[in-house]
Structure formats: structure tokens, C-alpha cells
Amino acid sequence: MSFTHVLGVARRSPTFAVGFGAILVFALLAAFADLIAPLPPTQSFPYETLRPPGSGQFLLGSDGNGMDVFSRTIHGARYAFGIALPAGAIMAVIGIPLGLIAGWRGGWVDEVLLRILDVLRAFPTIILALAIVAATGQGFLNVILVVGFLDSPIFARIVRAEVLALRNATFVRAAVAAGNPEWRVLLVHILPNAILGATAQLPLRMAWAVRISATLAFIGIGVQAPAPEWGAMIRQGAEYVISGEWWVALFPGLALIAMVLGLNLAGDGLSDLLDPKRRATGK
Amino acid sequence: MSLGGFLWRRALVALPVLLGILFLTFMLVRIGDQDPVAMLAGPMADAPMLARIRAELMLDQPLLTQFWAYLGRLVQGDLGLSWQGNAPVTQAIADHLPATLELVTLAVGIGALVGVPVGLRAAERPNGWFDQASRFGSLFGFSLPTYWLGLMAIFVFFYLLGWAPAPMGRVSMMVTPPEVLTGSVLLDSLLAGNGEAAWSAAAQLVLPVGCFAIVATAPIIKHTRAIAIEVMGSDYIRYARACGFPRRIIRRIALRAALVPVITFVGSEFTSLLAAASLIEFVFAWGGLGHWGLNAILLGDFAAVQGYVLVLAIASVLVFALVDLVVLLLEPRARA
């Protein structure tokens, strides 16, 4: 993977490049939040509440508790990755084997998966997530688990679709006909290709996870203020919007959008890069 | 296939899904740590009183017995009592549903009117400038949190510019609301010939519908584009070219072919927005079903949560049945 290769990918899919760039910026923010943020995210200055952006030490203003919006927004990136990475990992760990078995074997696993998907289709995930988190307790860990588990069947469906398509591919049939044991065909021929196809979906699912965890926090379930989580910060800012203190809600919202958009762009671009049909557009 | 047979088959498929959802919700609200009895009885209640309420609500029975009893009452149209306002859940649903339907119907309507043509146009030249722009736009819409968009719209159009009315409900408190007929304040005012109320209701609708429509449009653009591209790459479009059909006619064939999948998608969009409406209602104090259901979840209002989820599930079953019915009319293969 040389520099020209990276450049080539960027030119082939500017979408992916922009999205990946945004994610990278947020990753750096999350990693070095303590160094970049001028103030600790939960340090309160009781006499300096709701200062507008640019006043004194508050680059992006201060919130109702007199905490620095800028520092809090930067630290919010940690929560975003804190949900995206483990939720993505749960999706992959549950979804890939489940989709693999459902797609390859069919049978009752497939049947159960399809029924679960039926229920999920009729049961809006946001409401389900809300209800589960409300019922099982509001810690961040709980939010991660719920979001990860809820999206696993959807990820499994993506893998399943890939497997179904691959199952009848000539090279797979040839591998079966050549007398390879089933596990070998599954691991050597199906799995890598199915994962490649499903990879593009992972950033999209992560985007969903970040969005939904912020939504939960906004509603007041999940991460609670004063933790510097974007959704919780928007919730704090909501009450000031009608009185004109816009900055409390604006900046965490922008950060949330940029992060989710970055993941979405990366996923969308990735599916282009991985789709051989679209490669044949020489311009 | 007859219409009756079609509906019968739909019901057979829908029933287990509905049961599954009901059971899931039933268990879910009961594993929580909220104690409804203490909430119901208030701070003055003593132990025997709590026990009596517990027995009344059958909370001392095994969960399956409770569920069975719930189903029994459900069949008779009794969804239980909501603790918010101590009203029957059915009544509360009837009161709140129209407000949400008004919001969602308008948002999905606008979303389809904007999203479908944009998606079709984008598919005409994949990777052209219009396609790239609309693709970015739709990804952007995907990434917008509705509630944040609502807050910003309130700040700009209410606080800064003063164009929009206060984000408090569906009609200004200064006007006399019309008698409830359809449940949509706008429609009811128009029906009653109450111009002032109609104007106020329309003004209240603009911001929430606008924000919601932006979020609704994004997936419609994306899917319409994908559907149209698939259709344009199909054998019959290639054959139509080989037949020397001019672009106008090829476009018409493609449009006709894309119609069915697009309608199907817009239908599914409707059901998912019905649930997502709770957030925009929350921000605009809309007082619709979503807002009510959200509160029910937050308060652990068992019967109300179950009723809310049931309505959402039934709505999705109905919408999908309706979509399939339309498909049946448009698609000769489905009639076979």
C-alpha cells in the first residue's frame, strides 16, 4: 500500500477519502482530547454560565453549568468511538457467524433469523432500544450492549445475503465438487468474500450506532449530563434555544453530524470501491 | 387471487409477528426496575394498599398468566389503563394518534414528492454532478439528528427571525381550536370554516414538518436512485434501446418499472417515521402519539407502552398490506 495507491483510492472515491479523513480527525481528537481541550470537560465555572462563544477562555462559549462547550465537544468524540467500536465489534462477532450459518445451512437458524428480522422490521429499533435501555438500566455499557445486540441481526442479514449470492457462485460449487470439506469451503471460500462484501456496511452500521446512542442521551436515557456526550449536551442546550443561547446545542450537534456523516461517507465510498461493477467506469 | 384471500393470507402472516412484538414488549416493561405500584399509589400508600393494587393489576401472578390475561382483554378491545392521566389506553391512543399521522403523512408526502424525482434524475447519469450532489445531500440528511435540526430551526425561525410561532403544540393558545372531527387541527379548522385556527395550525406545522421532511427525503432519494439504476441496467431497458425507442419512451418504461419498488420503499419509510416522530414531537411539544409513547417509556407506564408499540406494529402491518395491494394492481406478475 504505497502513497500513490492511497492517492489512487482517494481519486477513485473522493467520498471514501473525505469520510475516512473525518473519522481520522475525530480519532485524533478522541485520543488526544486531554491535550487539545483547553479545559477539563466537566470543570464548572459557576459565575461564568452561558457565556457566548469567544468570551474569555470559552472558545465556543460556556453552558448552563459554566462548563466549556469547546472542551466538552472534543471529549464527546471519546463517547462516539466508545459506542462505535464496541458496537461494531459486537455486530461483527454475532452477525458474521449467524449470517454465515443462516445463509449456508438455511434450516432453523435461518428461519429464526428471518422471524427476528420480521419483528425488527415491524418494531422500530429506536423504540425498542429506548424501551430496553429504560428497562434494563441506563449505564453507558448498557447502551453499548443494547445497540450492538439490536443491530446484530441486521448485520447478519447483510452477511447472509452475501453468502446466498456466493453459495451458487461457480468457484464455490467447484470447491464443493472438488471434495473440500464443508468447513473448509465455508472458511476459505465463503467467509473472506462475504466479509469483504459486508465490510462496506460496517461503517454505516456504526454511524447508526453513534446516532442512536446520542438520541438516547438526548431523550435522557443512557449517558447523563454532565458527561460530555454529544446527545446529552444537545439535551442541555435544548432549553436555552428559545432564549437565544444557541451555542450550547449547536456545536455538539455539528460534531455529531460530522462524525456520523464521516462514517456514512466512508461506508458509501467503500461499497463503491468494493463493487466491481462500478470499477468499470473509465473516465 | 381474490381480495378476501389476499387479506386473509396477510393476517395469517402478520399475526405471529404481532404476537411476538406484544410478548417482547410485555416482558420488557416488566423486567425494568420501575415499580408501577408505588407510582400509582402515591407516597401515602401503606403496605396492605400496595398489596391490594398489586393483586388488582395481577402483578403477583406469574408473567405468562399476566400475558394471557392481557391478551384476553386485548381481544375485547381493552388495552388497560394508562397511569399518565389515568385514562384508558385506547382513549389516549385515539386522542394522540391523529396529531402524529398529520405530521408523518405530510413529511412522507413531501419526502416522496422531492425524493423520487431527485433520485430518478440522479440515476440518469450515475456519477454525474447531479448524482454526486444528491448523493452527498442524501447522506447528509441521513446524518442529521431530527431533534437537533428542530432545535436549530426553532432558534432561527422563532427566536431570531420571529417568522414561526412558538414551538408549543399544534395551534396557538390564542385561538379557539375547532371541534375535533378528523383529529388534524388543520383539517378540522378548514372543515369548520375557522380561518384563524386553520392559519395558526398551518403555521405550527411548518417547522416540524419541514425538519421531518428533510430527514424523510434522504433515504427516499438514495433508494429511488438505486432502484432506477437497477432498472436502467435491466435486460428490458437494453432491449428497448435495441428496438430504437427514443429516450422519452425508455424513460417511461423505466419509470413504470421503478414505481412498484419505490412505492414499497415509501411505505416502509412511513412506518419507520411513525416511530421516529416521537423525537420531533418531543422538541415541538406536539402532543402526538410519539410524544405520549416516549413519556410512557420514560415513566414505565406498562399498559401505555404496550399500547403504543401495538399501534406502531399494527400500523406497519396495515401499511405493508396496503402497499402490497397497490403492487397487486400495478404488477401483472404478482397477480399470477
Next chain:
Amino acid sequence: MTLLAVQDLHVEFATRGLDNRLRVAQALNGVSFTVAAGEVVGLVGETGAGKSLTALAAMGLLRPPARIPHGSIRFEGREIIGLSDRELEKIRGRRMAMIVQSPLTSLDPLKRIGDQLVRMQRVHDTAHGAAARTKAEAMLAAVRIPDPARRMRAWPHELSGGMAQRVLIAMALVNDPALIIADEPTTGLDVTVQAQVLDTLRDIVAARNLGALVITHDLGVVAHYCQRVAVMFAGRIVEDGPVREVFSRPSHPYTRALIDSTPGRIAQLGWTVTGGTPPDLYDLPQGCLYRDRCPRAATACLAAPPRIAVSGTHGAACHFAGEAA
């Protein structure tokens, strides 16, 4: 009278890989042949030889990333390359009609058969209304579809593959074109149905004095239905001439290999008949492209072979074509 004259046609594809480097595939490398009125010409060769591409080019249907850097296609005396879409639309389906490979998926799934035939006439302004319906029904009868009046109301998904292929033939003929291009018209059909469909096509072509270009990888089809044949390999025509001549005196080693590998009379050449693979279109070697697989390869083959006349209109692009086999 010559209907279609293809002269030194080149087609290439420019694609970009993951690394964004431009790669050019030379798919056709100087294809020349003619089709005259009243004659059926077979275009035969293995998958990837460029048969379908030649047909698409003749119809003016090539789309980017395919492009024609060089060559000429004249139809009824008029150059096709460079015509606007609007002008091409007047020719396609009107003067020059195509029968495609996958009949079941090629018909508009949302329109009845009769309406599709009527639309074909209305679009090309050859007949309208009741006259068009009468003609459509007559066309269905002509392609030997039983009970044409009832079939007019059928949906595409109600047809069998053979029936749908007949409908495509009716679609192609309904505007009385001068030239028919049939691209593997019988792929996917049962052998008996294949024969019926091809018989129908041959009879109509003969009765109406049409020209026809039949693309196939089936030498049996060529032997049965064509008067002349052109054999393609790696984007070139390696041998062409009257079917009898070519079959009795194959003068290009590739043609010989094709015929030798034919079991009985009907050969289904799914892929390469002789050892080896086709040359890399992205990196064409100099000289004869068949050289790597040719039993007779010699140093002379490092130079591109010219077409050498064997007898009359029979010729082959091989340095040794004139010699006895």
C-alpha cells in the same frame, strides 16, 4: 446488394483499476465482413472473441467505456459510426432489428405482448391503432405462435422461453426491417425448441429476402442455417467464406481445431476448444494472436498475418492459409 459492410472495426474499453491506473482492453482488432440481402451470415467463435460486441457496434449500441477508435460500419450505404442517437433510433428496430439472448427478461414485464408489438410499430411510425394490432397478430402467426389472438393478451411472464423467443422474432420483424441481427438467439432453449425457432427464422428471412447476421458459438447452427460464416478469435476474424467451403477446407488452424472438436454435428463451445486461454486483451502480443496455441506456429507468425484468399470468397488470416492442410 450489400446491406451491412463492416470494415476494419476496432473497439476498445478503457477502465480504471483500484489504483486508478487507466487500462485499455483491445476487444476488437480490425473486424471486416459484409452481409447482403437474402443471405444468412454466421459469426462464430468462443466466448469473449467479440461476437456480441460486433453486433452491438453494428446497432450503434456501444456505450462508454467502450469506444471505436478506428473503423467503419456502413448500413444500406450509410456510415453508422458517429450518427446521433436520434438518427440511430430511426434505424434500430426499423431497418435493422435485433433478436437478443435472454427473451424472458428482455420483454417489458409490465406490458402485454400485443401492446408491445403495437408500441414497436407506433414508435417507428409504421402502423397505428387497429392496423398495428392486425399486423401484430399476423406477425405472431408468422412466427408460428399458436392461437395468436389469445397470445396478444398474454404477459411476458406467462410465456415459455421458446415462446418468448418467437415473440422477439415477431418484434424484430414487425416493422419489415432489411437486416436482422440475432445474438445467440437460442441460448437457454431446449435443443428441439432451438431447431423450431431457427427454422422459423430461416424461413422468414428467405421468404422476405432479408439479410441476417447470426451470432453463435454453435457450429451446428452455422452448418444448418447459414450460407456464409466468419470465424472470430480474440477480436479478429480469422477465417471467412461460404459455409461449405470453410467446413470442407478449413484454412486457419483455429477453425480446424473448432471443427475437429465438434462431436458429431452439433458443438457447444462454452469456452476454449483447444488448449490454452485467449490472449490478454489488455496486453496484446504482436503478430498472430493464435500463435501461442497454434500447432503450426513458426517465426513468420511474429508478424501479423494478412487475409490470404483460399478460393473465391474464402479466405483466412494465416501465413500458411494457401498451403494444403
